[in-house]
Amino acid sequence: MKWSRRVIKYMIEGLFTLSGGVTSLVILLIVVFLFKEGMGLFTNPAVEKGYALCVNAANPTGSLDARVVKQIFDGEITTWEEVSEGKMTGPIALFRFNEIFSRYTEEELGEDYALLSPRLQEVVAGTPGIIAFLPEEYLPPGQEVVKRLRAGNITPGSFFTGGEWQPTVAPAPRFGVLPLILGTIWVSLFAIVLALVPGLGVAIYLSELAGARARGWLKPTIELLAGIPSVVYGFFGLVVLVPFIQKLFSLPVGESALAGSVVLAIMALPTIITIAEDAIRGVPRALREASLALGATHWQTIYRVIIPHASSGITAAAVLGIGRAVGETMAVLMVTGNAAVMPRSLFEPVRTIPATIAAELGEAPAGGAHYQALFLLGCILFVITMVINLSAEFIASRGQGKGVGA
Amino acid sequence: MIETKHVDFYYSSFHALKNISMMMEERTVTALIGPSGCGKSTFLRLFNRMNDLIDDTRVSGECLIDGEDIYSKSVAVDELRKRVGMVFQKPNPFPKSIFENVAYGLRVNGTRDRSFIARRVEDSLRAAALWEEVKDKLRESAFALSGGQQQRLCIARALAVSPSVLLMDEPASALDPISTSKIEELIASLKQDYTIVIVTHNMQQAARVSDKTGFFMMGELVEFGDTKKIFSDPVNEQTRNYVNGRFG
Amino acid sequence: MNRKMKQALAFATFRLLGVLVVGVLFSILGFIIYNGAGVINWKFLSASPEEGMSAGGIFPAIVGTLWLIAGSIAIAFPIGVMSGIYIHEYLGNRWIVKVIRVMTNNLGGIPSIVFGLFGMALFVHAFGFGDSILAGSFTLGLLVLPLIIRTTEEALKAIPDTYRAGSYALGAGKLQTIFRVTLPVALPNIITGLILSIGRVSGETAPILFTVAAYFLPRLPSGIFDQVMALPYHLYVIATSGTDIEASRPMAYGTALVLVMIVFMMNLLATVSRLRLGKKTKMD
Numbered sequence: 001m002k003w004s005r006r007v008i009k010y011m012i013e014g015l016f017t018l019s020g021g022v023t024s025l026v027i028l029l030i031v032v033f034l035f036k037e038g039m040g041l042f043t044n045p046a047v048e049k050g051y052a053l054c055v056n057a058a059n060p061t062g063s064l065d066a067r068v069v070k071q072i073f074d075g076e077i078t079t080w081e082e083v084s085e086g087k088m089t090g091p092i093a094l095f096r097f098n099e100i101f102s103r104y105t106e107e108e109l110g111e112d113y114a115l116l117s118p119r120l121q122e123v124v125a126g127t128p129g130i131i132a133f134l135p136e137e138y139l140p141p142g143q144e145v146v147k148r149l150r151a152g153n154i155t156p157g158s159f160f161t162g163g164e165w166q167p168t169v170a171p172a173p174r175f176g177v178l179p180l181i182l183g184t185i186w187v188s189l190f191a192i193v194l195a196l197v198p199g200l201g202v203a204i205y206l207s208e209l210a211g212a213r214a215r216g217w218l219k220p221t222i223e224l225l226a227g228i229p230s231v232v233y234g235f236f237g238l239v240v241l242v243p244f245i246q247k248l249f250s251l252p253v254g255e256s257a258l259a260g261s262v263v264l265a266i267m268a269l270p271t272i273i274t275i276a277e278d279a280i281r282g283v284p285r286a287l288r289e290a291s292l293a294l295g296a297t298h299w300q301t302i303y304r305v306i307i308p309h310a311s312s313g314i315t316a317a318a319v320l321g322i323g324r325a326v327g328e329t330m331a332v333l334m335v336t337g338n339a340a341v342m343p344r345s346l347f348e349p350v351r352t353i354p355a356t357i358a359a360e361l362g363e364a365p366a367g368g369a370h371y372q373a374l375f376l377l378g379c380i381l382f383v384i385t386m387v388i389n390l391s392a393e394f395i396a397s398r399g400q401g402k403g404v405g406a
Numbered sequence: 407m408i409e410t411k412h413v414d415f416y417y418s419s420f421h422a423l424k425n426i427s428m429m430m431e432e433r434t435v436t437a438l439i440g441p442s443g444c445g446k447s448t449f450l451r452l453f454n455r456m457n458d459l460i461d462d463t464r465v466s467g468e469c470l471i472d473g474e475d476i477y478s479k480s481v482a483v484d485e486l487r488k489r490v491g492m493v494f495q496k497p498n499p500f501p502k503s504i505f506e507n508v509a510y511g512l513r514v515n516g517t518r519d520r521s522f523i524a525r526r527v528e529d530s531l532r533a534a535a536l537w538e539e540v541k542d543k544l545r546e547s548a549f550a551l552s553g554g555q556q557q558r559l560c561i562a563r564a565l566a567v568s569p570s571v572l573l574m575d576e577p578a579s580a581l582d583p584i585s586t587s588k589i590e591e592l593i594a595s596l597k598q599d600y601t602i603v604i605v606t607h608n609m610q611q612a613a614r615v616s617d618k619t620g621f622f623m624m625g626e627l628v629e630f631g632d633t634k635k636i637f638s639d640p641v642n643e644q645t646r647n648y649v650n651g652r653f654g
Numbered sequence: 655m656n657r658k659m660k661q662a663l664a665f666a667t668f669r670l671l672g673v674l675v676v677g678v679l680f681s682i683l684g685f686i687i688y689n690g691a692g693v694i695n696w697k698f699l700s701a702s703p704e705e706g707m708s709a710g711g712i713f714p715a716i717v718g719t720l721w722l723i724a725g726s727i728a729i730a731f732p733i734g735v736m737s738g739i740y741i742h743e744y745l746g747n748r749w750i751v752k753v754i755r756v757m758t759n760n761l762g763g764i765p766s767i768v769f770g771l772f773g774m775a776l777f778v779h780a781f782g783f784g785d786s787i788l789a790g791s792f793t794l795g796l797l798v799l800p801l802i803i804r805t806t807e808e809a810l811k812a813i814p815d816t817y818r819a820g821s822y823a824l825g826a827g828k829l830q831t832i833f834r835v836t837l838p839v840a841l842p843n844i845i846t847g848l849i850l851s852i853g854r855v856s857g858e859t860a861p862i863l864f865t866v867a868a869y870f871l872p873r874l875p876s877g878i879f880d881q882v883m884a885l886p887y888h889l890y891v892i893a894t895s896g897t898d899i900e901a902s903r904p905m906a907y908g909t910a911l912v913l914v915m916i917v918f919m920m921n922l923l924a925t926v927s928r929l930r931l932g933k934k935t936k937m938d
Contacts, residue, residue, distance in 0.1 A: 009829050013744075019733050020740035023758045023803065026796050030768065033775040201671030209668060212461060218676065220925070225679050227850070227917045229857025231886045232910045235893045236682050239903070266682070269675060286498035290560070293454055294511035294567055295488030299661035304514065305500055320763075327765025329860040330886075334894055354767040354860070361771070361864050366779060378771040382764060389763035393756065482658075516657065 030382065038376035044154050044369040047171045052139060053149040054124055054132045060087040063150040066158065069172040072131060080129060088129075095123060095132035096170075121145050133171040154369065159376065165340040165351075167360065167370045175373045177380065179342045183350035184384075186343040187257050187332065188325035191264035196318055199272030203314075206273070207280040208302055219277070226270035234331035237263040242335055251347055255337030258346040263331045268321040275320060279313020280306060316396035323388035327381060329354035353381050407432050408453060408571065408601065413467035415448055415625075417460070422448050424625045425467075430618070435593060435602045437612035437633065440622035440648070446605045449622065450573050453603065454490040455483050471571065488515060491564030492573040496580045497556035499548035499563075504540050507548045507559055511567035526566050534562035535592050554585025561592065572596065574604040578611065590615050609649055613637045621645045683914065690911025693904045699912075702872040707892050708901035712909055717874050718787075718882030719856050722866065725791025725878065726855050730799045731848055737799075738806025738844075743832055762800030767860040769797045774864040786879045790866025797861055798851040805847025809840035846924045853920035857913055859886040885913055 046066040047053055053069065055061060061084045064072075071077045072092060080088040100109075100120060109115050117138045124130055124146045131149075139146055154175060162176020202222075206215055237259055245262075246254030283306050291301040307314070337349025338359060351359075357374050364370035408430040415423035423445045430436045438446040451457045452469055455476065469476050476486055488511070499507050508527040517523055527544075531537040536558040540551070548559055557577060564572060574593070578586040593602060593615045606612050612619055613633060620630040621642070629636060629645045640646045697711055704710030745751045773793030783789040813836055821831040837844075859867075867887040875882045889909040892902040 009827075012829060016736050016740035016744060019736035020745065020754065022733055022737050023761045023800060024754065026799070027757055027761055027764075029776065030764070030772045033772055033780075034768070037775055198671050198675045201668050202675045205668040205672035209665060210672070220921070222676075222679070224917065224921050225683070227853050227857070227921060228683075229859070229886050229913050229917070231857070231859045231889050231893075232686065232913050233682070235889055235906060235910050236685060238893055239906075240685065266678065269679065273675075284498070286494060286496060287500060289456060289459070289492075290494065290498045290500065290563075291510070291514070292459070292484075293456065293487055293492035293494075294514065294563065295484045295486075296511070296514035297484050297657050297661045299664045300514045300657060303664075304510070309501060323763055327763075327767065329765065329767040330890060334890070354765055357767050357771060358860055358863055361774070375771060375775070378768050382768050385763055385765055385768075386760060389760050390756075393759060514657075 034375055034379045034382060037372055038379040039372075041159065041175070041369060041372040041376050042154055042156060044372065046152055046154050046158075047133070048173065049369065050136055051133060051171060052136050053171060054130075054134055054139065054146045055149060056124055056128050056130055057143065057145055057147045058128060059147060060084070061149065063152065066152075066154075066172045066174070070166075070169065070174060073133070073169075073171060090129045093127050093130045095127070095130050097132075097134050159373075163342060165356070167364070167373060173369065175369070177353075177377065179340050180351060180353050180356050180377065181380065183257070183336075183340075183343050184326055184352040184354075187260040187264065187336065187350060187352055188322055190257070190261040190346065191268060191325045192318060192322050194261060194265035195268045195272055195321060199269050199317075199321075200276055200314065202269075202273045203276035203280055204302060204307075207277050208298070208306070219274075222270050222273055226274065229330075230267065230328060231330045231334075233263055233267050234334035237331060237335040245347075249347055253337060253349065255335055255349050256347050257336060257343055257350040260332045260336035260350070260352070261346070263335050264325045264328055267328065267331060268325055271324055272317045272321045275317035276310070276314045279310040279317065282313065283309045312395050312398055316392045319388055319392040319395060323385050323392065326352075326388065327354060327385050329358050333358050353377050357381075407470075407472055408603070409468075409470040410452070411468040411470070413449075413452065413465065413469055415445075415452065415457070415466075416464040418462045422625050423452075426627045428620060428627060428630055430601060430603060432601050433597060433599070434617040435597050435604060435615055437616035437619045438603065438605045438622060439607075439609060439612050439619060440628075442607075444622040445625040446620075446622045447575055450575055450603055450605050453571065453573055454487045454492050456492065458483065488567050489569050490571045490573060491567065491569035493557070493561050493564055493575065493577045495576045497553060497560050499551075499556050499559055502548065503545045504548050504551070504559060505544040508563050508566050511563060515567060527562075530562040530566040531559075533565050533596065534558045535588065535595075536562055552585070554581050554588060557581060557585065557589060558592065561589075561596075565596075570601060572600045572602045574602065576605055576607060579607060586611070609637070609651070621648060623648075686907065686910050686914055689904075689907040690909075690914075693908030694911060698905075698908050703870065703905070706898055706902070707870065707888075707905060708898050709905070712885065712888060712905070712912065714872055714874060715883040715885045715888040715909070716912070718866075718868075718884040719886075721787050721875060721882055722790055722794055722862065722884055723852050723855050725787055726794035726798060727848065727852060729791055729795035730802055730851065733795075734799050734802025735806050735844060737803045738810060739832060739837075741803070742807050742810040743828070743836065758800045758803050761796075762804070765860075766797060766858055769793055769861040770864050772796075773861060778865055784879065785864075785866055785868075785881050787866055787875060787882055788878045790862045790882075790884075791878075793861045793865045794855050794858060797858060798854050801851050801854065802847050805850070806840070806844050809843030809847070810836060812843065813839050842928055842930075845927050849920050849924040849927060853917045856916045856920075857886050859884075859890055862887060885909060885916075889913065 053064065064083060068077065068083055073094065077083060077092065079091050100116065100123065103123065104119050109119060117140065120134060120138050121140060124132055159175050159177055161178060162174060163178050164174040164176045165179055166174040206218060210218065241262055242254035242259050245251065245256060245259050287305050287309060288301060291305045296304065332352050333355040336351065336355065338351045338355055339349035340351045340356065343350045357377055361374050364374055410426050410428050413423055413426045414421065426449060438450060440446050448457065452465065453471065457463050465477055471490065500510060505527055508530050509523050512523050512526055528537060531540060536555060539555060548556060551559060578589045581589065590611065593604065596602060604616065616633045618631065619633040619636040621628045621636065623644060629640055629642045636645065637649050640649060699711060699716065700713050701711030702714055703712065741751055741754055770793065773789060777783045777789035777792045778785060817835055817839065818831055821835045826834065862884055866881055868881040868883050869891055871881060871883050889906060892909065893906045
């Protein structure tokens with residue numbers, strides 16, 4: 001062989017080798033990028049970047065919990081007694097940055113707002129009970145006039161156990177992921193409950209009852225339906241299912257967890273049917289014949305021998321169906337109403353993790369806390385689906401050992 | 407007593423059995439021999455209507471068990487299969503315990519009486535000469551048994567529903583010589599209670615276990631008679647060649 | 655109740671379920687076709703959206719989707735096929751194959767929105783492609799990579815070893831065997847996988863949301879660093895957040911039908927290619 005041909009051969013084989021590792025590499029990259037961005041969230045202060053929560057220098061309060069800050073700014077807490085354990089008394093005087101423009105005239109703020117900073121100091125120094133949310137650039141250094149409250153960083157604890165997802169409220173956005181996780185599980189589980197029995201029924205029908213001709217066109221058609229884009233299913237849900245559910249249960253809005261579950265169930269059906277049917281058809285002929293030869297009816301053979309034998313494949317189908325449902329984005333985004341609240345019933349709007357990412361990432365400035373929080377949601381989704389897929393694989397492989405002994 | 411009269415069988419357009427008439431007496435062992443694809447297994451599977459499971463097949467002629475045409479409309483297939491047990495080429499226990507394998511046929515036939523089931527399981531395992539080997543591990547998976555034990559378990563499973571006929575489709579072809587000889591002993595003892603039809607590739611086996619032998623070729627029954635006669639002095643030239651090992 | 659009646663009841667239930675489920679799935683298709691068929695005409699396919707996307711056509715979205723198909727397949731197909739060859743022809747049955755297969759399956763199971771996030775972080779920001787056809791194609795390409803690898807592997811697995819042995823026996827090397835014997839025989843099935851990936855790419859929305867898709871962009875792209883409209887995102891936009899949702903319903907039905915038709919055609923094509931090409935190279 002000429003040396004040039006040998007070089008080409010090694011180059012091509014080298015390319016093959018590189019490509020062989022491509023999926024592992026991509027997964028690695030996904031992990032790195034998702035977690036790098038996501039973990040950045042916990043280096044963010046609990047209040048918006050570039051801003052500070054300020055109080056009068058005489059105020060002994062050193063720090064406030066992010067949740068308390070939100071309650072103060074929502075007007076739910078109005079006196080210092082409620083938050084500072086007796087160190088500070090009197091009513092809380094809320095002050096937002098833009099109020100400065102109504103308190104002072106343009107002349108008083110000076111040309112190009114040159115006097116903005118001293119005016120802010122005036123306000124803070126002159127109001128003992130003040131709590132103000134101000135940009136750092138207009139604040140004097142040191143704590144003599146304007147004292148900054150320590151807000152601390154966003155903590156994993158508040159992220160994973162927080163019950164409120166309000167990523168854009170000022171001054172302290174709330175990144176509590178619980179309602180989203182529960183919303184995702186709620187919608188997906190109910191979807192599988194809806195889809196499993198019909199899906200299994202159709203799988204049994206196809207593999208055991210349907211004639212060769214009926215199966216010949218039904219099976220490819222069902223596989224075809226698995227290929228219809230999710231946005232089309234979502235559109236169907238939006239124009240048909242949502243109004244129907246609204247009328248049927250006389251709800252204020254039809255966009256609800258139920259609508260999401262039904263659309264997901266419809267979308268999961270082809271997957272469940274196909275995998276379960278394969279599992280049922282994989283049951284060795286010998287077992288079926290043995291049962292029939294003992295005088296069992298066809299139905300007895302199905303539920304006593306065939307289904308138990310195919311059970312691991314059927315379970316894998318259900319688990320994979322859940323995995324699909326958990327990760328499904330567009331259809332859910334279009335029909336669930338997307339209210340980030342704790343799910344309480346099937347008839348209220350909920351919001352899932354993928355829908356949150358899809359709905360909010362466009363508006364979250366790159367690198368900010370909100371952006372990073374959405375990446376962390378991506379990490380959670382990644383971990384959940386990874387666990388689901390691995391367990392489906394494990395369940396399916398455990399079933400392969402069962403066969404006809406020889 | 408099993409009797410066939412002018413039976414023809416087709417797999418779509420393939421004529422698999424041609425005008426077979428034959429009579430198998432009660433409490434005897436009939437062996438069906440012949441080269442691969444000669445129709446002997448198809449013939450065997452007529453008697454518990456196992457061929458019904460294959461699409462696009464057709465039977466004509468009469469197939470009688472104890473004088474009743476088993477292909478008439480009034481016969482319930484699952485009731486027939488209760489009366490006609492079958493043991494397959496490869497042992498095919500269910501992925502259940504040893505006990506549940508044997509009890510299966512009783513359970514699907516609606517028996518709920520536990521003590522009755524336990525008794526039948528023991529009797530069947532004894533009849534299949536397996537009881538002594540498995541009595542301490544009835545709850546263990548059937549897959550824990552050796553191949554020969556699995557096949558005897560399948561025989562026990564067939565016996566548990568009290569059939570009168572036992573069909574065996576090369577029951578020892580997947581087994582080692584020791585297991586095979588056990589199965590053969592078993593057949594000899596089961597003969598006292600059951601009408602046995604056995605398909606086999608192994609001519610020594612047919613000679614050892616059967617009373618009557620039928621030789622099949624190309625879907626036809628070439629010769630049928632006493633086993634001794636078939637193996638020592640067959641009428642037909644093809645039969646002679648086959649039993650002497652000249653082909654097949 | 656005796657066991658005959660139980661069986662009759664159970665089977666009746668299954669038949670009913672079968673009819674019901676298939677009926678539901680078909681009524682969705684029927685609904686889209688019924689409402690979309692009247693909308694689709696030459697203008698719809700060849701004009702830009704007009705009047706706040708409530709009239710006109712979807713031509714820019716069709717072109718955008720074609721760009722994305724071409725781009726993602728150009729990236730994923732060669733890599734996927736080479737990966738499949740390496741796994742099946744070079745690694746054979748070693749333990750590492752199991753690891754790779756698990757990785758491939760898992761990559762295939764990652765939700766598409768996660769691909770969107772990843773594509774945004776890596777291609778849009780880290781590589782500096784910006785929102786562009788390039789970033790979108792890479793993201794979609796990674797999404798369909800597992801599908802292409804798996805179909806390639808399956809296609810190679812289906813080829814009997816005697817073919818390879820025959821080639822080796824004539825003194826051919828491994829690479830020659832792959833290019834002259836194995837790949838040509840496996841091609842129909844690999845092409846089938848390719849066509850199915852095209853169907854998949856054309857319908858995905860979540861991965862392109864933040865990597866390429868434009869809300870409204872009536873001009874055609876001039877290069878791979880441009881943003882484009884795409885059919886699935888366009889459907890999402892006019893169904894949920896157009897300027898006049900009611901008025902743009904017909905446009906939405908039409909777009910949905912075009913998407914469904916693409917999937918239909920790809921499946922049909924896949925079947926045909928399997929049958930036609932399969933015949934030519936079949937050696938029994």
